[in-house]
Amino acid sequence: MTSAGRFAPSPSGELHVGNLRTAILAWLFARSTGRRFLLRVEDLDRARAGAEAVQLRDLAAIGVTWDGDVVRQTDRGNLYAKAIARLEQAGLTYECFCTRREIQEAPSAPHAPQGAYPGICRNLDRAELEFKRSTRPAAIRLRVDVTEYTVQDVFRGEYTGAVDDFVLRRNDGVTAYNLAVVVDDAEQGIDQVVRGDDLLPSTPRQAYLASLLNIPIPEYAHVPLVVNHAGARLAKRDGAVTLADLAQEGVPVEGVRDRLLASLRLPAGNLDHALGAFDPAGLPREPWVWPGS
CATH class of the missing domain: 3.40.50.620 (HUPs)
Structure with a gap:
Protein backbone atom coordinates (compact mmCIF):
# COMPACT_ATOMS: atom_id res chain seq x y z
CA MET A 1 0.00 0.00 0.00
CA ASP A 75 -18.45 1.46 8.89
CA ARG A 76 -15.28 0.17 10.53
CA GLY A 77 -16.38 -1.27 13.86
CA ASN A 78 -15.05 -4.74 13.03
CA LEU A 79 -11.53 -3.36 12.66
CA TYR A 80 -11.70 -1.68 16.06
CA ALA A 81 -13.10 -4.80 17.69
CA LYS A 82 -10.25 -6.91 16.30
CA ALA A 83 -7.65 -4.48 17.63
CA ILE A 84 -9.21 -4.48 21.10
CA ALA A 85 -9.41 -8.28 21.04
CA ARG A 86 -5.67 -8.43 20.27
CA LEU A 87 -4.92 -6.21 23.24
CA GLU A 88 -7.24 -8.23 25.48
CA GLN A 89 -5.53 -11.47 24.49
CA ALA A 90 -2.19 -9.92 25.39
CA GLY A 91 -3.47 -8.96 28.85
CA LEU A 92 -3.28 -5.26 28.05
CA THR A 93 -6.84 -4.23 28.88
CA TYR A 94 -9.19 -4.17 31.84
CA GLU A 95 -12.80 -3.29 32.56
CA CYS A 96 -13.52 0.10 34.11
CA PHE A 97 -16.80 1.02 35.79
CA CYS A 98 -15.91 4.51 36.99
CA THR A 99 -18.09 7.54 36.53
CA ARG A 100 -16.51 10.87 35.70
CA ARG A 101 -17.28 12.08 39.19
CA GLU A 102 -15.56 9.07 40.78
CA ILE A 103 -12.47 9.73 38.69
CA GLN A 104 -12.42 13.43 39.57
CA GLU A 105 -12.81 12.75 43.29
CA ALA A 106 -10.29 9.89 43.52
CA PRO A 107 -6.78 10.65 44.79
CA SER A 108 -4.13 10.55 42.09
CA ALA A 109 -1.61 7.77 42.03
CA PRO A 110 1.86 8.75 43.27
CA HIS A 111 3.98 10.37 40.55
CA ALA A 112 1.12 10.14 38.02
CA PRO A 113 0.83 13.00 35.52
CA GLN A 114 -1.87 15.55 36.14
CA GLY A 115 -5.25 14.39 34.86
CA ALA A 116 -4.19 10.76 34.52
CA TYR A 117 -6.69 8.02 35.26
CA PRO A 118 -5.99 7.06 38.91
CA GLY A 119 -6.29 3.31 38.40
CA ILE A 120 -9.43 2.72 40.46
CA CYS A 121 -10.47 -0.39 38.51
CA ARG A 122 -7.01 -1.57 37.48
CA ASN A 123 -6.68 -4.39 40.00
CA LEU A 124 -10.20 -5.43 40.96
CA ASP A 125 -10.50 -8.91 42.41
CA ARG A 126 -13.08 -11.37 41.08
CA ALA A 127 -15.74 -10.48 43.67
CA GLU A 128 -15.37 -6.75 43.07
CA LEU A 129 -15.48 -7.30 39.33
CA GLU A 130 -18.65 -9.36 39.48
CA PHE A 131 -20.35 -6.81 41.73
CA LYS A 132 -19.47 -3.87 39.52
CA ARG A 133 -20.63 -5.73 36.42
CA SER A 134 -24.05 -5.98 38.05
CA THR A 135 -24.25 -2.23 38.59
CA ARG A 136 -23.31 -0.70 35.24
CA PRO A 137 -21.68 -1.57 31.90
CA ALA A 138 -17.92 -1.40 31.67
CA ALA A 139 -15.61 0.67 29.55
CA ILE A 140 -12.41 -0.98 28.34
CA ARG A 141 -9.13 0.69 29.32
CA LEU A 142 -5.60 0.07 28.14
CA ARG A 143 -3.26 -1.26 30.81
CA VAL A 144 -0.10 0.76 30.24
CA ASP A 145 3.34 0.28 31.75
CA VAL A 146 4.66 3.79 31.07
CA THR A 147 3.73 7.25 32.31
CA GLU A 148 4.92 9.16 29.25
CA TYR A 149 5.95 8.61 25.64
CA THR A 150 7.99 10.64 23.17
CA VAL A 151 7.11 11.43 19.57
CA GLN A 152 8.76 13.44 16.83
CA ASP A 153 6.87 16.36 15.30
CA VAL A 154 7.78 18.46 12.27
CA PHE A 155 6.97 21.69 14.11
CA ARG A 156 7.71 20.85 17.74
CA GLY A 157 10.63 18.45 17.34
CA GLU A 158 10.80 15.95 20.19
CA TYR A 159 7.63 16.04 22.26
CA THR A 160 7.06 14.01 25.42
CA GLY A 161 3.55 13.69 26.81
CA ALA A 162 1.65 11.82 29.48
CA VAL A 163 0.23 8.35 28.88
CA ASP A 164 -2.28 6.83 31.29
CA ASP A 165 -4.72 3.91 31.23
CA PHE A 166 -6.91 5.56 28.62
CA VAL A 167 -10.25 4.30 27.35
CA LEU A 168 -10.36 2.09 24.25
CA ARG A 169 -14.11 1.50 24.20
CA ARG A 170 -16.65 3.49 26.17
CA ASN A 171 -19.25 1.86 28.33
CA ASP A 172 -21.92 2.62 25.71
CA GLY A 173 -20.03 0.43 23.25
CA VAL A 174 -18.61 3.29 21.14
CA THR A 175 -14.96 2.97 20.21
CA ALA A 176 -12.84 5.75 21.70
CA TYR A 177 -11.09 8.21 19.40
CA ASN A 178 -7.55 7.27 20.43
CA LEU A 179 -8.07 3.64 19.39
CA ALA A 180 -10.06 4.37 16.23
CA VAL A 181 -7.60 6.89 14.82
CA VAL A 182 -4.63 4.54 15.28
CA VAL A 183 -6.41 1.62 13.63
CA ASP A 184 -7.76 3.76 10.80
CA ASP A 185 -4.40 5.33 9.96
CA ALA A 186 -2.70 1.94 9.88
CA GLU A 187 -5.38 0.28 7.76
CA GLN A 188 -5.40 3.14 5.26
CA GLY A 189 -1.62 3.29 4.92
CA ILE A 190 -1.46 6.79 6.38
CA ASP A 191 2.11 7.54 7.42
CA GLN A 192 1.80 11.33 7.60
CA VAL A 193 -0.61 13.02 10.03
CA VAL A 194 -1.08 16.77 9.68
CA ARG A 195 -3.59 18.27 12.12
CA GLY A 196 -4.11 21.12 14.57
CA ASP A 197 -1.67 21.44 17.44
CA ASP A 198 -4.52 21.22 19.95
CA LEU A 199 -4.30 17.45 19.30
CA LEU A 200 -0.60 17.22 20.12
CA PRO A 201 -1.13 16.26 23.81
CA SER A 202 -3.06 13.11 22.79
CA THR A 203 -0.41 12.03 20.29
CA PRO A 204 1.91 10.20 22.75
CA ARG A 205 -1.04 8.01 23.75
CA GLN A 206 -1.75 7.17 20.13
CA ALA A 207 1.90 6.48 19.28
CA TYR A 208 2.28 4.27 22.34
CA LEU A 209 -0.83 2.30 21.38
CA ALA A 210 0.51 1.92 17.83
CA SER A 211 3.70 0.45 19.26
CA LEU A 212 1.69 -2.14 21.22
CA LEU A 213 -0.19 -3.12 18.05
CA ASN A 214 3.06 -3.29 16.03
CA ILE A 215 1.82 -0.44 13.85
CA PRO A 216 4.36 1.98 12.33
CA ILE A 217 4.14 5.41 13.94
CA PRO A 218 3.37 8.09 11.33
CA GLU A 219 5.19 11.33 10.72
CA TYR A 220 3.42 14.03 12.72
CA ALA A 221 3.02 17.70 11.86
CA HIS A 222 0.83 19.57 14.34
CA VAL A 223 0.12 22.93 12.79
Missing part, protein backbone atom coordinates in the same frame (compact mmCIF):
# COMPACT_ATOMS: atom_id res chain seq x y z
CA THR A 2 1.38 3.39 -1.00
CA SER A 3 1.84 6.01 1.69
CA ALA A 4 -0.78 8.66 2.33
CA GLY A 5 -1.77 11.74 4.25
CA ARG A 6 -5.30 12.58 5.31
CA PHE A 7 -7.86 15.03 6.59
CA ALA A 8 -10.36 13.61 9.07
CA PRO A 9 -13.15 15.99 10.14
CA SER A 10 -15.95 15.20 12.56
CA PRO A 11 -19.33 15.90 10.90
CA SER A 12 -20.62 18.03 13.76
CA GLY A 13 -21.34 21.10 11.63
CA GLU A 14 -19.87 23.31 8.94
CA LEU A 15 -16.10 23.61 8.68
CA HIS A 16 -14.78 27.01 9.69
CA VAL A 17 -11.74 28.76 8.26
CA GLY A 18 -9.44 27.15 10.84
CA ASN A 19 -10.55 23.68 9.75
CA LEU A 20 -10.18 24.63 6.09
CA ARG A 21 -6.68 26.01 6.66
CA THR A 22 -5.63 22.73 8.30
CA ALA A 23 -7.16 20.78 5.40
CA ILE A 24 -5.14 22.86 2.93
CA LEU A 25 -1.97 22.23 4.91
CA ALA A 26 -2.62 18.48 5.09
CA TRP A 27 -3.20 18.45 1.32
CA LEU A 28 -0.02 20.42 0.64
CA PHE A 29 2.11 18.20 2.88
CA ALA A 30 0.79 15.05 1.20
CA ARG A 31 0.93 16.24 -2.40
CA SER A 32 4.38 17.78 -2.00
CA THR A 33 5.76 14.42 -0.87
CA GLY A 34 4.05 12.30 -3.53
CA ARG A 35 1.57 10.78 -1.10
CA ARG A 36 -2.04 9.95 -1.72
CA PHE A 37 -4.47 12.22 0.10
CA LEU A 38 -7.42 10.55 1.82
CA LEU A 39 -10.56 11.86 3.44
CA ARG A 40 -12.00 10.14 6.50
CA VAL A 41 -15.18 11.17 8.29
CA GLU A 42 -14.80 10.62 12.03
CA ASP A 43 -18.46 10.13 12.80
CA LEU A 44 -18.35 7.83 15.82
CA ASP A 45 -19.61 10.42 18.25
CA ARG A 46 -20.57 13.79 16.84
CA ALA A 47 -22.51 13.39 13.60
CA ARG A 48 -25.09 15.99 12.62
CA ALA A 49 -27.52 15.25 9.82
CA GLY A 50 -26.34 16.79 6.56
CA ALA A 51 -23.02 18.04 7.94
CA GLU A 52 -20.85 15.59 6.02
CA ALA A 53 -22.24 16.66 2.65
CA VAL A 54 -21.68 20.33 3.47
CA GLN A 55 -18.12 19.65 4.62
CA LEU A 56 -17.27 17.74 1.43
CA ARG A 57 -18.76 20.54 -0.65
CA ASP A 58 -16.70 23.19 1.13
CA LEU A 59 -13.47 21.22 0.84
CA ALA A 60 -14.01 20.80 -2.88
CA ALA A 61 -14.87 24.50 -3.22
CA ILE A 62 -11.48 25.61 -1.88
CA GLY A 63 -9.68 23.11 -4.13
CA VAL A 64 -8.93 20.22 -1.78
CA THR A 65 -9.06 16.97 -3.75
CA TRP A 66 -8.80 13.45 -2.39
CA ASP A 67 -8.06 9.98 -3.67
CA GLY A 68 -10.54 7.14 -3.56
CA ASP A 69 -13.79 6.97 -1.64
CA VAL A 70 -14.52 8.81 1.58
CA VAL A 71 -14.19 6.46 4.58
CA ARG A 72 -16.50 6.65 7.58
CA GLN A 73 -15.62 5.36 11.02
CA THR A 74 -19.11 4.03 11.64
CA PRO A 224 -0.65 26.18 14.65
CA LEU A 225 -4.34 26.99 15.02
CA VAL A 226 -6.39 29.89 13.78
CA VAL A 227 -7.44 32.01 16.76
CA ASN A 228 -9.71 34.97 17.45
CA HIS A 229 -8.53 38.38 18.60
CA ALA A 230 -8.57 37.19 22.21
CA GLY A 231 -6.14 34.39 21.33
CA ALA A 232 -8.70 31.61 21.79
CA ARG A 233 -9.20 28.86 19.25
CA LEU A 234 -11.53 30.07 16.52
CA ALA A 235 -15.13 28.89 16.81
CA LYS A 236 -18.39 29.51 15.00
CA ARG A 237 -19.44 31.96 17.73
CA ASP A 238 -16.69 34.29 16.45
CA GLY A 239 -18.91 35.54 13.62
CA ALA A 240 -18.66 34.84 9.91
CA VAL A 241 -16.10 32.02 9.83
CA THR A 242 -17.68 29.48 7.45
CA LEU A 243 -17.77 29.68 3.66
CA ALA A 244 -21.55 30.14 3.71
CA ASP A 245 -21.46 32.94 6.27
CA LEU A 246 -18.56 34.68 4.56
CA ALA A 247 -20.37 34.50 1.22
CA GLN A 248 -23.29 36.35 2.83
CA GLU A 249 -20.76 38.98 3.94
CA GLY A 250 -19.62 39.37 0.32
CA VAL A 251 -16.42 37.30 0.55
CA PRO A 252 -16.32 34.71 -2.26
CA VAL A 253 -14.75 31.30 -1.77
CA GLU A 254 -11.75 32.34 -3.85
CA GLY A 255 -11.19 35.25 -1.49
CA VAL A 256 -11.29 32.95 1.54
CA ARG A 257 -8.88 30.53 -0.10
CA ASP A 258 -6.43 33.28 -1.01
CA ARG A 259 -6.60 34.74 2.50
CA LEU A 260 -5.79 31.32 3.97
CA LEU A 261 -2.90 30.85 1.55
CA ALA A 262 -1.53 34.31 2.40
CA SER A 263 -1.57 33.35 6.10
CA LEU A 264 0.72 30.45 5.13
CA ARG A 265 3.03 32.75 3.15
CA LEU A 266 1.92 31.14 -0.09
CA PRO A 267 0.81 32.80 -3.35
CA ALA A 268 -2.85 33.32 -4.17
CA GLY A 269 -4.59 31.19 -6.74
CA ASN A 270 -5.52 27.55 -6.94
CA LEU A 271 -3.89 24.99 -4.66
CA ASP A 272 -1.79 23.51 -7.43
CA HIS A 273 -0.19 26.93 -7.86
CA ALA A 274 0.46 27.16 -4.11
CA LEU A 275 1.91 23.64 -4.16
CA GLY A 276 4.76 24.81 -6.36
CA ALA A 277 5.85 27.29 -3.69
CA PHE A 278 5.18 25.09 -0.67
CA ASP A 279 8.06 24.56 1.76
CA PRO A 280 7.32 23.39 5.33
CA ALA A 281 10.38 25.26 6.57
CA GLY A 282 8.79 28.55 5.53
CA LEU A 283 5.49 28.04 7.33
CA PRO A 284 4.65 30.28 10.29
CA ARG A 285 5.09 28.71 13.71
CA GLU A 286 2.62 30.92 15.56
CA PRO A 287 -1.19 30.86 15.64
CA TRP A 288 -2.85 33.00 13.01
CA VAL A 289 -5.36 35.61 14.15
CA TRP A 290 -8.43 35.54 11.93
CA PRO A 291 -8.95 39.13 10.76
CA GLY A 292 -12.68 38.68 10.17
CA SER A 293 -14.75 39.39 7.13
Whole structure:
Protein backbone atom coordinates (compact mmCIF):
# COMPACT_ATOMS: atom_id res chain seq x y z
CA MET A 1 0.00 0.00 0.00
CA THR A 2 1.38 3.39 -1.00
CA SER A 3 1.84 6.01 1.69
CA ALA A 4 -0.78 8.66 2.33
CA GLY A 5 -1.77 11.74 4.25
CA ARG A 6 -5.30 12.58 5.31
CA PHE A 7 -7.86 15.03 6.59
CA ALA A 8 -10.36 13.61 9.07
CA PRO A 9 -13.15 15.99 10.14
CA SER A 10 -15.95 15.20 12.56
CA PRO A 11 -19.33 15.90 10.90
CA SER A 12 -20.62 18.03 13.76
CA GLY A 13 -21.34 21.10 11.63
CA GLU A 14 -19.87 23.31 8.94
CA LEU A 15 -16.10 23.61 8.68
CA HIS A 16 -14.78 27.01 9.69
CA VAL A 17 -11.74 28.76 8.26
CA GLY A 18 -9.44 27.15 10.84
CA ASN A 19 -10.55 23.68 9.75
CA LEU A 20 -10.18 24.63 6.09
CA ARG A 21 -6.68 26.01 6.66
CA THR A 22 -5.63 22.73 8.30
CA ALA A 23 -7.16 20.78 5.40
CA ILE A 24 -5.14 22.86 2.93
CA LEU A 25 -1.97 22.23 4.91
CA ALA A 26 -2.62 18.48 5.09
CA TRP A 27 -3.20 18.45 1.32
CA LEU A 28 -0.02 20.42 0.64
CA PHE A 29 2.11 18.20 2.88
CA ALA A 30 0.79 15.05 1.20
CA ARG A 31 0.93 16.24 -2.40
CA SER A 32 4.38 17.78 -2.00
CA THR A 33 5.76 14.42 -0.87
CA GLY A 34 4.05 12.30 -3.53
CA ARG A 35 1.57 10.78 -1.10
CA ARG A 36 -2.04 9.95 -1.72
CA PHE A 37 -4.47 12.22 0.10
CA LEU A 38 -7.42 10.55 1.82
CA LEU A 39 -10.56 11.86 3.44
CA ARG A 40 -12.00 10.14 6.50
CA VAL A 41 -15.18 11.17 8.29
CA GLU A 42 -14.80 10.62 12.03
CA ASP A 43 -18.46 10.13 12.80
CA LEU A 44 -18.35 7.83 15.82
CA ASP A 45 -19.61 10.42 18.25
CA ARG A 46 -20.57 13.79 16.84
CA ALA A 47 -22.51 13.39 13.60
CA ARG A 48 -25.09 15.99 12.62
CA ALA A 49 -27.52 15.25 9.82
CA GLY A 50 -26.34 16.79 6.56
CA ALA A 51 -23.02 18.04 7.94
CA GLU A 52 -20.85 15.59 6.02
CA ALA A 53 -22.24 16.66 2.65
CA VAL A 54 -21.68 20.33 3.47
CA GLN A 55 -18.12 19.65 4.62
CA LEU A 56 -17.27 17.74 1.43
CA ARG A 57 -18.76 20.54 -0.65
CA ASP A 58 -16.70 23.19 1.13
CA LEU A 59 -13.47 21.22 0.84
CA ALA A 60 -14.01 20.80 -2.88
CA ALA A 61 -14.87 24.50 -3.22
CA ILE A 62 -11.48 25.61 -1.88
CA GLY A 63 -9.68 23.11 -4.13
CA VAL A 64 -8.93 20.22 -1.78
CA THR A 65 -9.06 16.97 -3.75
CA TRP A 66 -8.80 13.45 -2.39
CA ASP A 67 -8.06 9.98 -3.67
CA GLY A 68 -10.54 7.14 -3.56
CA ASP A 69 -13.79 6.97 -1.64
CA VAL A 70 -14.52 8.81 1.58
CA VAL A 71 -14.19 6.46 4.58
CA ARG A 72 -16.50 6.65 7.58
CA GLN A 73 -15.62 5.36 11.02
CA THR A 74 -19.11 4.03 11.64
CA ASP A 75 -18.45 1.46 8.89
CA ARG A 76 -15.28 0.17 10.53
CA GLY A 77 -16.38 -1.27 13.86
CA ASN A 78 -15.05 -4.74 13.03
CA LEU A 79 -11.53 -3.36 12.66
CA TYR A 80 -11.70 -1.68 16.06
CA ALA A 81 -13.10 -4.80 17.69
CA LYS A 82 -10.25 -6.91 16.30
CA ALA A 83 -7.65 -4.48 17.63
CA ILE A 84 -9.21 -4.48 21.10
CA ALA A 85 -9.41 -8.28 21.04
CA ARG A 86 -5.67 -8.43 20.27
CA LEU A 87 -4.92 -6.21 23.24
CA GLU A 88 -7.24 -8.23 25.48
CA GLN A 89 -5.53 -11.47 24.49
CA ALA A 90 -2.19 -9.92 25.39
CA GLY A 91 -3.47 -8.96 28.85
CA LEU A 92 -3.28 -5.26 28.05
CA THR A 93 -6.84 -4.23 28.88
CA TYR A 94 -9.19 -4.17 31.84
CA GLU A 95 -12.80 -3.29 32.56
CA CYS A 96 -13.52 0.10 34.11
CA PHE A 97 -16.80 1.02 35.79
CA CYS A 98 -15.91 4.51 36.99
CA THR A 99 -18.09 7.54 36.53
CA ARG A 100 -16.51 10.87 35.70
CA ARG A 101 -17.28 12.08 39.19
CA GLU A 102 -15.56 9.07 40.78
CA ILE A 103 -12.47 9.73 38.69
CA GLN A 104 -12.42 13.43 39.57
CA GLU A 105 -12.81 12.75 43.29
CA ALA A 106 -10.29 9.89 43.52
CA PRO A 107 -6.78 10.65 44.79
CA SER A 108 -4.13 10.55 42.09
CA ALA A 109 -1.61 7.77 42.03
CA PRO A 110 1.86 8.75 43.27
CA HIS A 111 3.98 10.37 40.55
CA ALA A 112 1.12 10.14 38.02
CA PRO A 113 0.83 13.00 35.52
CA GLN A 114 -1.87 15.55 36.14
CA GLY A 115 -5.25 14.39 34.86
CA ALA A 116 -4.19 10.76 34.52
CA TYR A 117 -6.69 8.02 35.26
CA PRO A 118 -5.99 7.06 38.91
CA GLY A 119 -6.29 3.31 38.40
CA ILE A 120 -9.43 2.72 40.46
CA CYS A 121 -10.47 -0.39 38.51
CA ARG A 122 -7.01 -1.57 37.48
CA ASN A 123 -6.68 -4.39 40.00
CA LEU A 124 -10.20 -5.43 40.96
CA ASP A 125 -10.50 -8.91 42.41
CA ARG A 126 -13.08 -11.37 41.08
CA ALA A 127 -15.74 -10.48 43.67
CA GLU A 128 -15.37 -6.75 43.07
CA LEU A 129 -15.48 -7.30 39.33
CA GLU A 130 -18.65 -9.36 39.48
CA PHE A 131 -20.35 -6.81 41.73
CA LYS A 132 -19.47 -3.87 39.52
CA ARG A 133 -20.63 -5.73 36.42
CA SER A 134 -24.05 -5.98 38.05
CA THR A 135 -24.25 -2.23 38.59
CA ARG A 136 -23.31 -0.70 35.24
CA PRO A 137 -21.68 -1.57 31.90
CA ALA A 138 -17.92 -1.40 31.67
CA ALA A 139 -15.61 0.67 29.55
CA ILE A 140 -12.41 -0.98 28.34
CA ARG A 141 -9.13 0.69 29.32
CA LEU A 142 -5.60 0.07 28.14
CA ARG A 143 -3.26 -1.26 30.81
CA VAL A 144 -0.10 0.76 30.24
CA ASP A 145 3.34 0.28 31.75
CA VAL A 146 4.66 3.79 31.07
CA THR A 147 3.73 7.25 32.31
CA GLU A 148 4.92 9.16 29.25
CA TYR A 149 5.95 8.61 25.64
CA THR A 150 7.99 10.64 23.17
CA VAL A 151 7.11 11.43 19.57
CA GLN A 152 8.76 13.44 16.83
CA ASP A 153 6.87 16.36 15.30
CA VAL A 154 7.78 18.46 12.27
CA PHE A 155 6.97 21.69 14.11
CA ARG A 156 7.71 20.85 17.74
CA GLY A 157 10.63 18.45 17.34
CA GLU A 158 10.80 15.95 20.19
CA TYR A 159 7.63 16.04 22.26
CA THR A 160 7.06 14.01 25.42
CA GLY A 161 3.55 13.69 26.81
CA ALA A 162 1.65 11.82 29.48
CA VAL A 163 0.23 8.35 28.88
CA ASP A 164 -2.28 6.83 31.29
CA ASP A 165 -4.72 3.91 31.23
CA PHE A 166 -6.91 5.56 28.62
CA VAL A 167 -10.25 4.30 27.35
CA LEU A 168 -10.36 2.09 24.25
CA ARG A 169 -14.11 1.50 24.20
CA ARG A 170 -16.65 3.49 26.17
CA ASN A 171 -19.25 1.86 28.33
CA ASP A 172 -21.92 2.62 25.71
CA GLY A 173 -20.03 0.43 23.25
CA VAL A 174 -18.61 3.29 21.14
CA THR A 175 -14.96 2.97 20.21
CA ALA A 176 -12.84 5.75 21.70
CA TYR A 177 -11.09 8.21 19.40
CA ASN A 178 -7.55 7.27 20.43
CA LEU A 179 -8.07 3.64 19.39
CA ALA A 180 -10.06 4.37 16.23
CA VAL A 181 -7.60 6.89 14.82
CA VAL A 182 -4.63 4.54 15.28
CA VAL A 183 -6.41 1.62 13.63
CA ASP A 184 -7.76 3.76 10.80
CA ASP A 185 -4.40 5.33 9.96
CA ALA A 186 -2.70 1.94 9.88
CA GLU A 187 -5.38 0.28 7.76
CA GLN A 188 -5.40 3.14 5.26
CA GLY A 189 -1.62 3.29 4.92
CA ILE A 190 -1.46 6.79 6.38
CA ASP A 191 2.11 7.54 7.42
CA GLN A 192 1.80 11.33 7.60
CA VAL A 193 -0.61 13.02 10.03
CA VAL A 194 -1.08 16.77 9.68
CA ARG A 195 -3.59 18.27 12.12
CA GLY A 196 -4.11 21.12 14.57
CA ASP A 197 -1.67 21.44 17.44
CA ASP A 198 -4.52 21.22 19.95
CA LEU A 199 -4.30 17.45 19.30
CA LEU A 200 -0.60 17.22 20.12
CA PRO A 201 -1.13 16.26 23.81
CA SER A 202 -3.06 13.11 22.79
CA THR A 203 -0.41 12.03 20.29
CA PRO A 204 1.91 10.20 22.75
CA ARG A 205 -1.04 8.01 23.75
CA GLN A 206 -1.75 7.17 20.13
CA ALA A 207 1.90 6.48 19.28
CA TYR A 208 2.28 4.27 22.34
CA LEU A 209 -0.83 2.30 21.38
CA ALA A 210 0.51 1.92 17.83
CA SER A 211 3.70 0.45 19.26
CA LEU A 212 1.69 -2.14 21.22
CA LEU A 213 -0.19 -3.12 18.05
CA ASN A 214 3.06 -3.29 16.03
CA ILE A 215 1.82 -0.44 13.85
CA PRO A 216 4.36 1.98 12.33
CA ILE A 217 4.14 5.41 13.94
CA PRO A 218 3.37 8.09 11.33
CA GLU A 219 5.19 11.33 10.72
CA TYR A 220 3.42 14.03 12.72
CA ALA A 221 3.02 17.70 11.86
CA HIS A 222 0.83 19.57 14.34
CA VAL A 223 0.12 22.93 12.79
CA PRO A 224 -0.65 26.18 14.65
CA LEU A 225 -4.34 26.99 15.02
CA VAL A 226 -6.39 29.89 13.78
CA VAL A 227 -7.44 32.01 16.76
CA ASN A 228 -9.71 34.97 17.45
CA HIS A 229 -8.53 38.38 18.60
CA ALA A 230 -8.57 37.19 22.21
CA GLY A 231 -6.14 34.39 21.33
CA ALA A 232 -8.70 31.61 21.79
CA ARG A 233 -9.20 28.86 19.25
CA LEU A 234 -11.53 30.07 16.52
CA ALA A 235 -15.13 28.89 16.81
CA LYS A 236 -18.39 29.51 15.00
CA ARG A 237 -19.44 31.96 17.73
CA ASP A 238 -16.69 34.29 16.45
CA GLY A 239 -18.91 35.54 13.62
CA ALA A 240 -18.66 34.84 9.91
CA VAL A 241 -16.10 32.02 9.83
CA THR A 242 -17.68 29.48 7.45
CA LEU A 243 -17.77 29.68 3.66
CA ALA A 244 -21.55 30.14 3.71
CA ASP A 245 -21.46 32.94 6.27
CA LEU A 246 -18.56 34.68 4.56
CA ALA A 247 -20.37 34.50 1.22
CA GLN A 248 -23.29 36.35 2.83
CA GLU A 249 -20.76 38.98 3.94
CA GLY A 250 -19.62 39.37 0.32
CA VAL A 251 -16.42 37.30 0.55
CA PRO A 252 -16.32 34.71 -2.26
CA VAL A 253 -14.75 31.30 -1.77
CA GLU A 254 -11.75 32.34 -3.85
CA GLY A 255 -11.19 35.25 -1.49
CA VAL A 256 -11.29 32.95 1.54
CA ARG A 257 -8.88 30.53 -0.10
CA ASP A 258 -6.43 33.28 -1.01
CA ARG A 259 -6.60 34.74 2.50
CA LEU A 260 -5.79 31.32 3.97
CA LEU A 261 -2.90 30.85 1.55
CA ALA A 262 -1.53 34.31 2.40
CA SER A 263 -1.57 33.35 6.10
CA LEU A 264 0.72 30.45 5.13
CA ARG A 265 3.03 32.75 3.15
CA LEU A 266 1.92 31.14 -0.09
CA PRO A 267 0.81 32.80 -3.35
CA ALA A 268 -2.85 33.32 -4.17
CA GLY A 269 -4.59 31.19 -6.74
CA ASN A 270 -5.52 27.55 -6.94
CA LEU A 271 -3.89 24.99 -4.66
CA ASP A 272 -1.79 23.51 -7.43
CA HIS A 273 -0.19 26.93 -7.86
CA ALA A 274 0.46 27.16 -4.11
CA LEU A 275 1.91 23.64 -4.16
CA GLY A 276 4.76 24.81 -6.36
CA ALA A 277 5.85 27.29 -3.69
CA PHE A 278 5.18 25.09 -0.67
CA ASP A 279 8.06 24.56 1.76
CA PRO A 280 7.32 23.39 5.33
CA ALA A 281 10.38 25.26 6.57
CA GLY A 282 8.79 28.55 5.53
CA LEU A 283 5.49 28.04 7.33
CA PRO A 284 4.65 30.28 10.29
CA ARG A 285 5.09 28.71 13.71
CA GLU A 286 2.62 30.92 15.56
CA PRO A 287 -1.19 30.86 15.64
CA TRP A 288 -2.85 33.00 13.01
CA VAL A 289 -5.36 35.61 14.15
CA TRP A 290 -8.43 35.54 11.93
CA PRO A 291 -8.95 39.13 10.76
CA GLY A 292 -12.68 38.68 10.17
CA SER A 293 -14.75 39.39 7.13
